[in-house]
């Protein structure tokens with residue numbers, strides 16, 4: 001095996017935030033010099049995300065680390081910068097050396113079977129290499145058992161004020177009311193943390209941020225609708241990019257990014273284009289579990305090789321709750337709670353397998369899926385344990401056999417690109433009967 | 442009933458069969474956040490599910506895959522292969538593995554046309570007034586559902602009568618555990634785990650009687666000589682054989698922090714007459730049974746340390762089930778805390794099926810030798 005390329009000196013302490021900012025910036029500069037204006041926006045948003053975190057204190061704001069579904073627009077209304085800890089593993093998943101550094105650190109104290117999303121973020125804390133001081137930690141009791149190792153440890157390692165939202169298993173009126181009640185009790189926590197009052201000024205700011213957030217979620221719904229069209233003009237990669245809405249909802253930057261994506265998509269649709277990079281779109285793929293952050297290129301490869309576009313995935317699929325009456329705090333709390341619980345069934349929310357079947361119905365029907373892949377992240381045991389129910393259902397209802405591929409969504413060392421391509425390729429060619437366009441060349 | 446039945450560890454199904462023969466219902470459950478008192482108040486026999494002696498869980502693996510915890514998977518196996526013939530399943534999200542037993546069992550039993558009563562209780566993973574209120578309302582839903590199912594209305598009076606019994610059982614169990622504080626205990630760790638497991642298979646009245654008989658006879662038992670005093674903590678352990686292998690190497694397990702051991706019993710449940718169900722909710726949510734909650738670690742660790750001191754423990758064995766993340770990360774803070782009181786910790790990985798007894802024996806022996814030095 002070739003030695004992984006180091007983009008830092010492994011013998012010296014690392015500053016994770018600075019390193020990430022530098023990496024994103026070098027991609028940005030590279031694109032600038034190459035003159036790629038049509039896709040600059042995909043990097044600009046990442047640059048904004050990381051620099052906002054790095055510069056929070058410089059800009060006089062408090063930095064709040066968070067995990068799981070939490071009300072980020074309240075944090076922004078209190079003039080804080082929300083830092084979604086999951087963006088650490090998802091960002092560094094493509095940097096094998098850095099990712100491995102943090103995962104290996106966690107494995108000294110926790111089982112290897114733990115989800116690498118949690119392993120990577122915990123590893124950063126254990127090594128003390130985050131590079132920024134957080135002022136508070138807000139998290140939710142997400143379903144994953146791995147988070148039960150990571151969050152309590154991170155709470156102690158961060159040694160700052162903490163607030164925990166309890167996510168109920170049920171996602172119904174009773175569950176929403178339960179979370180809404182917790183949102184109410186989050187306000188005094190934020191007041192104490194920031195020294196700011198939940199007064200008219202704060203509420204006005206909150207309303208403004210939620211208006212912006214609504215705009216972003218409306219765009220996300222429109223982007224979803226665009227993906228339903230055949231052929232699909234938006235590549236699978238965009239699903240990965242759009243996950244950035246979680247920490248950025250309420251910022252004009254994310255709204256702008258989504259708007260650009262939508263404009264571009266509509267333009268391509270008007271031109272009769274497809275995202276396949278093949279003569280035609282032949283297959284509409286649903287990836288059913290987490291995203292393969294460690295190898296997003298696999299979606300490009302499927303597009304190029306088989307004309308197979310990932311139209312939706314179990315992670316990116318969202319019902320898109322729009323806050324209906326921003327002047328009514330009771331309604332806002334309830335709908336925010338709904339938003340928190342209705343994120344897809346993996347990391348974001350808890351719940352019975354039945355909820356997953358409901359999103360399968362929506363995804364498979366509305367997106368005209370004809371290739372079904374369970375790209376199962378090995379750390380996510382509770383979704384694996386639902387896998388057969390889900391894939392049997394797909395077979396019975398939609399007549400589609402599902403390919404099971406075990407991957408590590410974060411740790412690129414788990415499976416090589418060649419191995420993964422071989423597994424998917426064999427399925428595409430021998431089960432789906434797909435033509436390999438690259439062989440034509 | 443002879444108290445010797447306390448030492449029969451096999452899943453027997455006898456109590457459920459006898460109960461069902463009277464035209465009553467027997468219902469299974471998996472995690473410690475399902476209060477047995479509610480079942481007894483509804484005249485339903487609660488059977489806490491376990492997977493002792495399960496050697497092949499391949500049917501269940503088809504459903505839950507090899508990425509699941511083998512304890513949970515083996516319970517599903519016992520449901521599929523008919524080792525358990527029960528009228529239903531009540532489940533909480535103790536951790537996500539038992540939650541998936543419920544999903545899969547609901548699905549499989551429906552497919553097979555089996556008539557099952559199934560009910561899910563959401564158990565919060567933090568403890569405060571809001572979460573306790575929510576949990577109480579979840580218990581109320583169970584009360585309503587189980588009353589309807591059994592045809593017996595669950596009243597406060599019936600709940601209080603059930604609590605009186607479970608409290609009696611808890612205090613008897615305290616007496617069993619008190620035997621372990623002696624310099625040369627008359628009961629081994631494997632035996633205590635068997636006694637605790639027997640609760641899963643017997644009606645509480647029979648169980649109480651057996652505990653009383655055992656305690657009355659305890660003075661006639663021979664004190665056990667051992668080279669070192671151990672405590673065992675970690676994932677669900679429902680196999681006394683595992684402790685037996687350790688004890689055969691010369692140690693004696695005198696304390697535990699297991700959800701099938703002391704944690705399953707715990708202290709007395711105090712009842713507030715004005716809010717009986719609320720008292721149950723408070724008790725079950727506050728009792729630290731495992732690291733499933735996000736806010737109970739420091740308290741749990743303190744309890745482990747206190748227990749190690751109380752039972753004069755020389756070493757702690759921390760056994761982790763493969764793929765059990767709930768019990769995966771305690772070493773980081775607990776090990777130094779134990780070290781501070783001079784108690785070393787041995788970490789072991791295991792599966793439900795005890796395939797590596799030889800390796801366990803070697804590790805246990807080396808640990809015991811190390812403690813002697």
Ligand code: SF4
Nearest residue numbers: 115117144346347380
């Ligand atoms: S991938 Fe699964 S286990 Fe990992 S963080 Fe997400 S939901 Fe949890």
Ligand code: SF4
Nearest residue numbers: 510536676677765767
């Ligand atoms: S806590 Fe561990 S042993 Fe118990 S069911 Fe969950 S994963 Fe299995």
